[in-house]
Amino acid sequence: MLFNSLHFLVFFVLVTIVYFAIPHKYRWFLLLSSSCYFYMAFIPVYILILGFTIVIDYFAGIYLEKTEGKMKKWFLIASLIANIGVLAIFKYYNFLNDNLTGILGTFGHQNPVPYLSIILPIGLSFHTFQAMSYTIEVYRGKQKAERNFGIYALYVMFYPQLVAGPIERPQNLIHQFYEKHSFDYRRITDGLKLMAWGLFKKVVIADRLAIAVDTVYNNPFQQQGLSMVIATIFFSFQIFCDFSGYSDMAIGAARVMGFRLMKNFDRPYHSKSIHEFWGRWHISLSSWFRDYLYISLGGNRVTIPRWYLNLFIVFLISGLWHGASWTFVIWGALHGFFLVFALVTKSMREKLSRVTRLNKHPLLNSVLQTLLTFMLVTFSWIFFRANSLQEALYIIKHSITDTGQNIHDLILNVSKGVAVDLHLGLSKPQMLIGFGAIIVMEIIHLLQNRYRLSEWISESPVYVRWSIYYSVILSIIFLGVYENRQFIYFQF
Amino acid sequence: MVQLFKKALILLIPVLLLMAFFEYELRKIPNLYNTKRASLENQLDSISVLVLGNSQTLLGVNPEYFSMKGFTLSNMSQSIFYDKELCLKYIDRMKSLKCVIINISYFSLWHQLHDDKEGWRDYFYSQFWDIRYPELKWHDSKLYSLLMLYTPQESVGYAAHFFNEDFSQNLNRNGWLGYDTLQNNVFISDSAGKERAEFHDGLCWPSRYDEIYSTLETLVDECRKQQVEVVFITTPVLPTYYKFIDREIERKNTLAINGLCNKYSCKYFNYFRDDRFTEKDFYDNDHLNFIGAEKFSGIINDEIISEIKR
Numbered sequence: 001m002l003f004n005s006l007h008f009l010v011f012f013v014l015v016t017i018v019y020f021a022i023p024h025k026y027r028w029f030l031l032l033s034s035s036c037y038f039y040m041a042f043i044p045v046y047i048l049i050l051g052f053t054i055v056i057d058y059f060a061g062i063y064l065e066k067t068e069g070k071m072k073k074w075f076l077i078a079s080l081i082a083n084i085g086v087l088a089i090f091k092y093y094n095f096l097n098d099n100l101t102g103i104l105g106t107f108g109h110q111n112p113v114p115y116l117s118i119i120l121p122i123g124l125s126f127h128t129f130q131a132m133s134y135t136i137e138v139y140r141g142k143q144k145a146e147r148n149f150g151i152y153a154l155y156v157m158f159y160p161q162l163v164a165g166p167i168e169r170p171q172n173l174i175h176q177f178y179e180k181h182s183f184d185y186r187r188i189t190d191g192l193k194l195m196a197w198g199l200f201k202k203v204v205i206a207d208r209l210a211i212a213v214d215t216v217y218n219n220p221f222q223q224q225g226l227s228m229v230i231a232t233i234f235f236s237f238q239i240f241c242d243f244s245g246y247s248d249m250a251i252g253a254a255r256v257m258g259f260r261l262m263k264n265f266d267r268p269y270h271s272k273s274i275h276e277f278w279g280r281w282h283i284s285l286s287s288w289f290r291d292y293l294y295i296s297l298g299g300n301r302v303t304i305p306r307w308y309l310n311l312f313i314v315f316l317i318s319g320l321w322h323g324a325s326w327t328f329v330i331w332g333a334l335h336g337f338f339l340v341f342a343l344v345t346k347s348m349r350e351k352l353s354r355v356t357r358l359n360k361h362p363l364l365n366s367v368l369q370t371l372l373t374f375m376l377v378t379f380s381w382i383f384f385r386a387n388s389l390q391e392a393l394y395i396i397k398h399s400i401t402d403t404g405q406n407i408h409d410l411i412l413n414v415s416k417g418v419a420v421d422l423h424l425g426l427s428k429p430q431m432l433i434g435f436g437a438i439i440v441m442e443i444i445h446l447l448q449n450r451y452r453l454s455e456w457i458s459e460s461p462v463y464v465r466w467s468i469y470y471s472v473i474l475s476i477i478f479l480g481v482y483e484n485r486q487f488i489y490f491q492f
Numbered sequence: 493m494v495q496l497f498k499k500a501l502i503l504l505i506p507v508l509l510l511m512a513f514f515e516y517e518l519r520k521i522p523n524l525y526n527t528k529r530a531s532l533e534n535q536l537d538s539i540s541v542l543v544l545g546n547s548q549t550l551l552g553v554n555p556e557y558f559s560m561k562g563f564t565l566s567n568m569s570q571s572i573f574y575d576k577e578l579c580l581k582y583i584d585r586m587k588s589l590k591c592v593i594i595n596i597s598y599f600s601l602w603h604q605l606h607d608d609k610e611g612w613r614d615y616f617y618s619q620f621w622d623i624r625y626p627e628l629k630w631h632d633s634k635l636y637s638l639l640m641l642y643t644p645q646e647s648v649g650y651a652a653h654f655f656n657e658d659f660s661q662n663l664n665r666n667g668w669l670g671y672d673t674l675q676n677n678v679f680i681s682d683s684a685g686k687e688r689a690e691f692h693d694g695l696c697w698p699s700r701y702d703e704i705y706s707t708l709e710t711l712v713d714e715c716r717k718q719q720v721e722v723v724f725i726t727t728p729v730l731p732t733y734y735k736f737i738d739r740e741i742e743r744k745n746t747l748a749i750n751g752l753c754n755k756y757s758c759k760y761f762n763y764f765r766d767d768r769f770t771e772k773d774f775y776d777n778d779h780l781n782f783i784g785a786e787k788f789s790g791i792i793n794d795e796i797i798s799e800i801k802r
């Protein structure tokens with residue numbers, strides 16, 4: 001069930017009304033059963049996989065709490081193996097087999113291992129990580145084992161964040177299922193506003209830009225360099241609006257019912273460094289990796305080379321988490337490299353800033369840093385979006401070698417009055433709507449930085465408030481692209 | 493909660509009214525579906541020959557050249573599922589109906605409209621013919637809203653022209669779509685024919701064969717029960733198309749239709765490789781133009797309808 005569908009609209013309204021209409025003691029059951037329905041709207045049978053890991057982790061949690069010493073460790077390992085095992089089979093088996101075929105092929109052998117004909121269960125990586133977070137926290141003694149099986153199942157399956165996060169921690173979420181959430185007009189309207197904003201980003205921006213991105217990236221060999229550059233920049237905004245739009249809708253839907261989910265995005269493209277970017281992009285995942293992998297590897301309390309290696313490993317695995325393909329591994333490795341490079345060259349860059357007197361112009365300095373970070377992130381998205389490594393390299397090569405000439409030709413044609421078509425699959429008005437919506441979004445981001453926008457809207461006179469509501473609602477309806485496009489992160 | 497509902501309602505009423513206005517105006521725009529339905533329902537009593545099929549018969553069979561009153565219910569990409577549903581929806585009310593001509597294209601027995609990129613047409617059948625393909629999900633907004641079906645962007649574009657659009661231009665009263673296509677033989681070539689055949693191969697889903705065959709058999713059976721003759725035809729195509737098709741699919745098609753003909757006493761006229769048709773008769777490699785349509789309709793009249801008349 002997609003958030004941008006009539007199905008979800010009906011589902012959400014019904015579930016929310018019933019939620020507030022029934023006594024508190026039955027609400028967890030309503031949420032659990034509706035979450036099951038929500039998940040089964042994709043591929044019903046896959047709920048069994050989810051059920052399997054829920055049962056394992058539920059009992060693992062109880063035994064982890066009961067036992068001590070080596071036995072405790074074994075329970076944790078068993079739980080992690082079960083979770084990662086499911087992930088490995090459904091997500092990585094064919095990828096590993098592909099590589100085995102390649103290796104054996106170079107030595108002239110055939111791969112005897114069969115491929116699996118399976119579809120990746122939706123949001124598998126998200127709920128697996130959320131489940132692992134529970135057992136690890138119980139193991140570390142930071143979370144009590146949950147005895148109510150229904151509540152534990154709901155922790156993993158809570159429908160707003162089931163298929164694409166935010167990846168919650170048990171300390172933040174489980175206790176909320178026991179709290180009684182009353183009908184709070186202000187909170188509910190805040191949640192609805194957030195959902196509308198998320199939907200705007202998804203259907204007006206992301207799905208519109210997706211048309212251009214798909215046109216170029218699904219057939220790069222027919223495209224010119226300039227189109228590739230534009231499509232790549234579009235992809236930066238597409239993936240942000242797609243994923244942060246989903247997160248906003250998830251957080252908003254939960255807030256309507258009284259649940260507080262963690263923030264997942266914080267204007268990431270305003271970051272001045274890659275390090276800052278990862279503190280603002282998919283925060284629930286980067287903090288998961290920080291808490292459970294980076295710190296377990298020793299974090300920065302090790303020798304400097306080992307620290308760099310730790311960072312690199314974390315990003316390599318983060319790449320693999322996103323997808324079973326070498327393009328994702330390279331995407332992760334690139335970010336690891338950017339981070340390590342930034343650390344290695346820190347003093348050099350500071351010196352350069354002093355020599356060029358950039359440090360005397362903080363605004364210019366910060367604009368340049370933001371632009372550079374955006375460029376690096378956008379460059380790395382090429383690997384994330386390309387259908388293969390070969391295509392990614394082709395796009396990089398032609399973006400570099402052809403764009404200058406393409407811009408020259410473009411200016412020449414425009415000056416002669418010749419019609420220009422960049423073959424992006426978008427008409428001029430569509431492009432204008434896309435650009436306009438991005439600009440509106442970025443202005444809102446800048447305002448969010450200075451003011452509490454949601455409160456400002458709530459406290460504005462009714463004509464201002466309602467004008468904003470109508471602008472958003474009418475934009476969603478009349479400027480939205482409705483092609484049943486899935487959210488990009490559903491595949492992870 | 494009541495306060496929230498009240499405010500939401502007040503907020504949404506203008507939006508809903510605006511949407512209702514769009515729905516109303518969009519519904520009035522003539523398209524191939526509502527125009528054809530209106531035409532058909534105006535002359536149900538007098539129709540003697542009904543032609544079913546996809547674009548090959550929509551463009552290639554003009555009932556004007558029949559010696560009996562004919563009507564073509566064919567439409568772009570129309571599958572056998574819709575042939576059956578449309579025919580059976582009206583067969584009881586077509587008192588003069590004597591013959592149903594069913595087009596069997598290379599891919600007809602293997603293709604559900606729902607499976608291909610033209611699947612959006614399913615919603616037009618639902619909205620304008622009240623025929624819902626069973627695999628459509630109840631929660632698909634395109635089933636209920638023309639704004640969603642035409643897409644909001646297109647709808648806003650139509651609104652900018654005061655909804656003064658017509659998507660049924662050149663659709664004749666007898667259901668034939670006449671294109672002035674003499675200039676379009678640039679589409680005729682080996683490479684275009686190969687591409688087209690490959691495209692049609694992609695429409696063939698072996699897993700669909702049994703259900704489509706069964707649908708076709710139901711259609712034939714119902715027609716025969718109503719004492720209506722059933723004739724299968726396959727429209728002519730150019731060598732630039734037929735030399736690239738999969739002979740095995742063609743063999744299975746022929747076998748299946750001959751089997752139905754034997755069982756239900758129908759006839760099959762296969763014009764697929766008919767050399768009476770040359771390039772000047774075609775719009776592209778597998779569609780006749782209006783010259784070819786005149787010629788082909790004459791042949792159908794001479795070889796099929798005249799026989800029925802007797």
